Amino acid sequence: MAVKLGVIGGGTMGRAIVAGCLDAGVLRAGEVLVAEVDPDRWQEIAALGVRVTGDAAVTRAATQIMLAVKPQSFPGVAAALGTLAESKVVISIMAGLTSARIRAALGPRARVVRVMPNTPCRIRAGMAAIALGDGARRGDEALAVEIFNALGRTLMVNEADLHAVTAVSGSGPAYVFLLAEAMEQAALELGLSAEQAAILVRQTILGSGRLLVESGEPPEALRAAVTSPGGTTEAALALMQRRGLPSIVAEAISAAAQRAQQLDEG
Numbered sequence: 001m002a003v004k005l006g007v008i009g010g011g012t013m014g015r016a017i018v019a020g021c022l023d024a025g026v027l028r029a030g031e032v033l034v035a036e037v038d039p040d041r042w043q044e045i046a047a048l049g050v051r052v053t054g055d056a057a058v059t060r061a062a063t064q065i066m067l068a069v070k071p072q073s074f075p076g077v078a079a080a081l082g083t084l085a086e087s088k089v090v091i092s093i094m095a096g097l098t099s100a101r102i103r104a105a106l107g108p109r110a111r112v113v114r115v116m117p118n119t120p121c122r123i124r125a126g127m128a129a130i131a132l133g134d135g136a137r138r139g140d141e142a143l144a145v146e147i148f149n150a151l152g153r154t155l156m157v158n159e160a161d162l163h164a165v166t167a168v169s170g171s172g173p174a175y176v177f178l179l180a181e182a183m184e185q186a187a188l189e190l191g192l193s194a195e196q197a198a199i200l201v202r203q204t205i206l207g208s209g210r211l212l213v214e215s216g217e218p219p220e221a222l223r224a225a226v227t228s229p230g231g232t233t234e235a236a237l238a239l240m241q242r243r244g245l246p247s248i249v250a251e252a253i254s255a256a257a258q259r260a261q262q263l264d265e266g
Contacts, residue, residue, distance in 0.1 A: 003033045005143070006059025008077055009068035010036030010045045010052065013093065016122040017068065017147060018048055024150030035059050056080040064143055066091040067102070071263045074105070083107035089140045092133075093117055095166050096263025099133020099159060111135040113144050116165045117151070119173050126152030127169045131159040167256035175252070180205055
């Protein structure tokens with residue numbers, strides 16, 4: 001069976017992508033080859049039913065290649081792949097690295113499609129922005145769209161917007177997790193048990209997220225609906241506003257976007 005997708009990188013995200021596209025029927029196990037340098041991960045990857053190798057160069061035979069490694073690992077991967085001998089779609093999920101830089105390393109036959117997914121792809125609730133990059137033409141994104149739609153939602157964007165996407169949705173889950181940590185700690189300090197705090201906070205975040213998505217209402221309207229004049233929510237939000245929470249969030253996302261830019265600059 002011909003290999004349609006060679007995935008370089010069998011870490012958490014790489015495995016989630018492979019598992020998701022197999023479960024959704026986007027690809028069959030025999031059509032996927034995963035290259036992973038850490039042999040400790042091989043058994044977990046092989047359990048998905050796909051072939052695994054320690055040699056990234058083997059993936060050159062695949063119809064399309066996916067770069068699912070850290071940006072810092074790309075120089076070594078590029079050296080292993082070398083200049084591509086035939087025109088081929090290269091899907092990159094590496095944060096920060098532009099398609100121009102990727103194509104410069106892999107040669108003019110690389111047609112680069114960039115994707116910025118986030119970790120909720122692990123439970124098929126992810127968000128992935130997709131952009132046509134250097135050398136890519138319309139239609140080259142088809143497999144990437146199919147794969148990441150199976151893992152959540154996709155959004156086509158211009159490549160120039162991917163630094164902002166990385167800062168908002170790529171890093172975004174960590175912001176929510178930090179909020180959850182802070183809420184659980186506050187609950188403990190108010191006398192609730194760790195189990196009670198975890199249940200209350202996690203269900204509150206889950207329900208709020210679903211309400212935001214499913215109601216279709218803007219967040220400011222939902223916030224106003226739960227904020228009674230002179231009530232408990234108003235007291236909490238007033239303190240957050242005084243302490244500058246909106247500005248902190250804006251500055252934090254800007255810092256993430258700047259770091260994404262720096263990753264490409266090396």
